Amino acid sequence: MKGRVIVLDHIAGREAAALLVDGKLTDLLVDDDSAPRPGAIFRAVCDRPIKGMGGMMLRLPDGETAFLRQGKGLALGQSMLVQVTGYADDGKAVPVTDRVLFKSRYAIVTPGKPGINISRAIRDDDVRDRLLACAHEAGVAEGFGLIIRSSAAEAADEDIIEDIAAMDALATAIMADADGAPEALTEGDGPHVLAWRDWVEPAKVVTDAGGFEDMDVLGQMVSLGQPRVGLDGPAFMYVEPTRALVAVDVNTGGDTSPASTLKANLAACRALPRALRLRGLGGQVVIDMAPMSKAHRREIEGALRSAFKTDTVDTALVGWTPLGHYELQRKRERLPLPAEVMEALA
Incomplete structure (x- = not known):
């Protein structure tokens, strides 16, 4: 199937959302109640x-x-x-x-940081003026700030104003409830709300029960339980979490041509964000590249920057180690797929 498809379903009794691009599983969110959700x-x-x-x-x-x-x-x-x-x-x-934010599809309300800001990704002056007018019309409580997200550029004015008003009302209620015993005030967004909030590009949305099976999401998820990730041609890499870090090992496979190592390493750079994202892996990531000349390091760094530029999880490219490994530091916004989910796929 061509184009973008968002599938909202449940797996092993857990809420889940999948993003398919041209039929390929590109992003996956599965709820896990073992820890507080980010954003709570x-x-x-x-x-x-x-x-x-x-x-x-x-x-x-x-x-x-x-x-x-x-x-x-x-x-x-x-x-x-x-x-x-x-x-x-x-x-x-x-x-x-302690810097609490209230984030929705089109707007982010920032208590304690007054001012109105429009996403720098929106460069059209007419669009920026329209969004600024929406922000002023909706307004936020005194002492609150407002950020208009890039997703608002194509949205209707009434939807933006409604979104701002909802976040402002929530922020006002929560910020007035700071005194007292420990208490959970919001639980954070689940996969279905996160998909609505963050997967904002035009897409077909499938909400029917059994959507994961019908759209082959389950079939593509089976490989996520294995560390091996196929790359271009015979090349492959292993993505294996340990207690301290995530180890990535790049191999050329049966390709013995002079350019095989560089091709394998570049392919690994392109595939790595998706491999980490789908498996819910974060923290320290150490990449053991296929053996190559130091002269190719700049090209590898450029490929990594390009690959992670559009990734939804914040990732810092740290650099090369004395042993020739490349290190990343990735925010732990997700957990690895729960054992119950992997058992359901077996």
Whole structure:
């Protein structure tokens, strides 16, 4: 099937969303209730400072703990609002920030940061003026700021104004509820809402039960349980998570031509964002490229920058190690596919 298709379904009793581009599984979101979702907002209580790191451990409801990186000026026992920024490693505290945002399809409301900003991706002056007029017409509470997202460029004025009003109302209610015992105030967006919020390019939307099977999403998900990822020609790579990091090993396969290693490495650069995204892998990523000349490193770096530029998960390209590996640091916005889901695919 040509074009973009968004499939909203359930797998192993979990809400899930898939994005297909020309029939190929490009992105996948599967709910996991084992940890707070990124974007969830909590009322937390300052528990103890981490002096060596300058942070603060916070108490969340149900005995959970969170870590706030900037703890300066906070007092023990103080209540505050925090937002989950990602998933924690096993046994570690939930990472949070005190810079709470309210994000929707067209707008982001920013309490404590007043001002109206239009996405820099929107360059047409007439469109920017139209969106600015929508922002002023909708308005936000005093002390709040507003960011108009790039997805608003093609949206109707009434939809943008409605979206701003909804986020402003939610932000006003939440920000007024900062005092008290630890409590979950919002649970964060699930896969179906995230798909609506972030997969904004025109697409056919399939919501029928069994859509994953009908659109061959399940068939394409089966390979996600295996570390091997096929590349162009005989080349392949292994993407294997360990406790400390994600190891990526690039191989040329049966290709013994002089350019085989460079071709395999460039193919791995192009395929890596999708491989990590579909498997829900983040944190430190170490790539063991196929053996090649140092003269090709600049070309590899350019290929990685190009590949991750359009990726939806924040990824920092750190650079080469003395042993010739390439390192990435990827935000933990997702969890690996749950065991129940992989068992359902077997």
